[in-house]
Amino acid sequence: MKTKLVLLLCSLVASLLLLPTQPASAYPAAYFRTRQLRIPPALCQSEAQDAVKQAGLANISNGSTYSGGTTNTARAFIVCVSLPKAGPCPNNVSAKDGATAVMVAAGDNSDETKNLISVLDTKLGNPVLIDCN
Structure with missing residues (x-):
């Protein structure tokens, strides 16, 4: 019985070693960039939505704090993060909430993905609504 079990285990290991394998696919290229905005968090999402549309992304999805879409080879999002009382004028007595995109x-493709971040950054621009003076 013991010999049969050993032979069975050896044949199982041998068959696993002989199975054709494919190399693991490389990790996708991933990039991020942040930008502190001079607009309240509530307006950040609409600016993000406009930037995603202007960048020409397809399959656009929007939420209360994000907007994103796809190209043929990449997926991209702009996520709006609220900065409570830490907007562009934090030293102001009436400091407003700010947003970081x-x-x-x-x-x-690494080059295309990196370029997509630059396009989103350019399309988002630097909207200004909060005046620190």
Whole structure:
């Protein structure tokens, strides 16, 4: 009985070693960039939505704090993070909440993915609504 079990285990190990394997796929290229905005958090999402549309992304999805979409080889999002009482004028007595836009992209091609982050950053621009003076 013991010999049969050993032979069975050896044949199982041998068959696993002989199975054809494919190399593991590389991790997708991933990039991010942040930008502190001079607009309240509530307006950040609409600015993100406009930037995603202007960047030409397809399959656009929007939420209360994000907007994103895809290209043929990548997926990208702009996520709006609220900064309570830490907006662009934190030393002001009536400090307002601010927002930081976090742009994230991941895709198969490193150069295209990096370029997508730059396009989103350019399309988002630097909207200003809060005046610190």
